[in-house]
Amino acid sequence: MTTSVDTVLFDIDDTLCEYRRSGDELLTLAFDAHDVEPFFTIEDYYARYGEFAETTDSIDELRTECFAGIADDNDRDPSLGRALADVYTEERDHRNVRALPGAREAVAALADDHRVGVVTNGPPAMQSKKLAALGLDDAFETVVHAGYDAPAKPDPAPFHRALSALDGDPESSVHIGNSLSSDVAGAQAAGLQSVWLDDGSEPDPVPDHTLASMEELANPPWNA
Known part of the structure; x- marks a missing residue:
């Protein structure tokens, strides 16, 4: 018998929201400003993010150290x-x-009959601005900033921290996110069901549920 879901955790970036100006655009602008041919991509930066998350105090410091490391490499x-x-x-x-x-x-509807929280890789000052801009700063019962409040995803610790704050159990909880390596792998390592917002890549690891868009949460896939 499948345990019903009573707790829902969300990622923020590229799950609840996206920047109006992409990282690609900003990186191109930076190279142009210094009249330098691009020698790394935004994906290279994102891939190195976790290396610096626990040793820097802000996203700006993290980016600076990451870009310096990539340049040196x-x-x-x-x-x-x-x-x-x-x-x-x-x-x-x-x-x-x-x-x-x-x-x-989706957040509003699920909050009616679920405990809802956030597990995000990102510093509090940065992520709180996004939630405020979305009008969601008071929508969640807990927000865990992985890499700051706990180890970065995919470590299971930030998921367990969120569930502890919500009195939730992994067996009756899901996490919704767009990253296979952080959200899906992390949720599964913590014992939660993973709900993946499909970005068109080949899923590895394979999520428990897949969404084509957040609009599909009007009928949550774990209830199917």
Whole structure:
């Protein structure tokens, strides 16, 4: 017999919302500002994010150290990486986000009969601005900033921290996110059902449930 779901955890970035100006755009702007041919991509930055999350105190410091490390790995002066990060940081506005279709409605509907929380890889100052811009700053009973309040996803610790705050059990909980490596792998390691917002990639690990969009949460897949 399948245990019914009473607790729902959400990721933030590219799950509840997205930036109006993409990371690709900002990185291109940074390279252009220094008249440098691009030598890394935004995916390279995201792939290295976890290395610096637990050793830096802010997203700006994290980005600076990450860009410097990437520059050094590409036989460039680390100071160039820091200069690129300065431009990126100057142009990034964490309040300039838009909700993904169906995201606000899903949170409101699920909160009627579920405990709801957030587990996000990102510092409190940055992620709180996004939730405030979305009008969701009071929508969740707990927000865990993985990499700051607990180890970064996919470590199971931030999921367990959120469930502890919500008096939830993994067996009756789901986590909704867009990242296979962080959200799906982390949720499954913590014993939760994983709900993946499909980005078109080949799913590995395989999620328990898949969404084409957040609008599908009007009929949660775990109730099927």
